[in-house]
């Protein structure tokens with residue numbers, strides 16, 4: 001009997017599914033919009049419909065493992081979602097609700113863990129042992145991978161660096177704290193503080209463009225963003241001292257992070273001779289969905 005692996009990457013705006021054949025070759029992939037009204041039942045239904053549709057592309061005799069990456073963390077003891085930037089998932093037994101509908105076991109995992117595992121097994125950090133993966137997109141997440149396995153920690157929050165509070169006078173974060181790293185170096189964080197300071201509603205890519213075109217307000221905001229990036233990653237290097245850091249999410253395409261940003265990382269790390277490679281992802285948008293499929297297949301969790 002053939003066994004296939006389904007991976008789902010549940011995001012705030014889009015959700016993707018992939019089906020891997022035995023051996024890992026991709027057989028099917030689809031991307032849909034995530035229901036936009038933050039309504040839990042609609043999200044459960046969308047995920048289940050996508051899985052049912054995907055399963056139809058293989059024979060009924062085949063088995064499929066299912067892994068789902070979510071933008072949040074899971075309380076493994078209580079089996080509920082502790083915190084998520086799709087806020088309707090918070091406090092919900094998402095895994096059980098999906099299993100009930102599908103009548104089969106599924107694995108759910110934080111999306112940064114899915115990303116880091118995929119890049120570490122198949123992508124940019126394949127040749128390193130201790131890897132920290134960072135997703136910088138609308139939000140900001142992190143995960144630790146050691147020898148091809150995700151480190152979870154005793155409460156399942158290892159790598160939740162995005163919610164490290166670095167500024168007691170900073171902006172409030174959805175997690176309940178103020179001045180989290182996410183409020184400093186994620187797209188929504190930079191956009192929010194730009195609006196607060198200049199009363200101009202610009203998207204992150206417009207702020208980056210403005211910086212490159214020498215708009216003084218954008219230059220100011222961007223310089224602060226790059227320095228915050230260095231401060232946040234420099235602190236991380238001082239604690240974990242990984243062999244490499246891999247960056248994912250939309251903001252990982254900002255090329256200035258790999259020169260100016262890295263200079264600040266060196267400045268803020270405890271040891272100024274650090275040469276930790278800070279690498280752009282190789283799998284692009286696919287890392288999350290591939291990592292979810294790997295995790296569903298039972299590959300590589302502590």
Ligand SMILES: [Zn+2]
Pocket residue numbers: 162163164173174175176177180182
């Ligand atoms: Zn937070």
